[in-house]
Amino acid sequence: MSTELQTQENNYPAQLTNFEKGLVTFLENHNLPTTGIFVGVEERLRVFSNVDYVIKQLDPEMTTKSVYLAKFLAASASGLFDASLNYLWDETILQLRKRVAQFDLEYFYDNTVGGDKRKSFRSEEDLVKLPDSDLINGAKEIELISDVGHRHLVHINYMRN
Incomplete structure (x- = not known):
């Protein structure tokens, strides 16, 4: 795992784990299933480790308007x-x-x-x-x-x- 992903300011593994715990708690509180819903944090981190390289290949003007790309990353962070x-x-x-x-x-x-x-x-x-x-x-x-x-x-x- 790259050191960039584990800096103090951007401790993505911990942030993603905490985010998932919050979602699981919310689902449990509403008596909804929690097993098999989310992809593991390690797999999500693989997506994020490639994002910088991929986005640098795109026109910056295009990325500011790429709503679906932002939604892709948000859903990936959620493990969906x-x-x-x-x-x-x-x-x-x-x-x-x-x-x-x-x-x-x-x-x-x-x-x-x-x-x-x-x-x-x-x-x-x-x-x-x-x-x-x-x-x-x-x-x-x-x-x-x-x-x-x-x-x-x-x-x-x-x-x-």
Whole structure:
């Protein structure tokens, strides 16, 4: 475990353990299950030990607006990895929509949405009406994402559903 994670000011192992104890007590007080709810503190610390490296790879302007990334970290800290993965997926889809909108929206819609349905897709706001699978396939179709990226996203989307 890195020494940065164990400094006096940021004793993450102790903070996460205390946070979990508080949640468990709350659940017990309401006669709710407490077993098998939270991922262990060690696994949570693995997420946090990688966060600095990953966030440094992102545009700082983007991170200030990454609500789902913040929710991912909050859910990870809580030990709720299933919820954290959903937030990470939401951030991925949000960023893909933004990139599609910045690329060429008309071209994207022309290649992704067929038939009469195409008439209802005109603006960036309409991207939310498109299922994730269509968004992913359309991004691949216009070569906004690679074959490997496409396969990964399709697989993750399949596993989520």
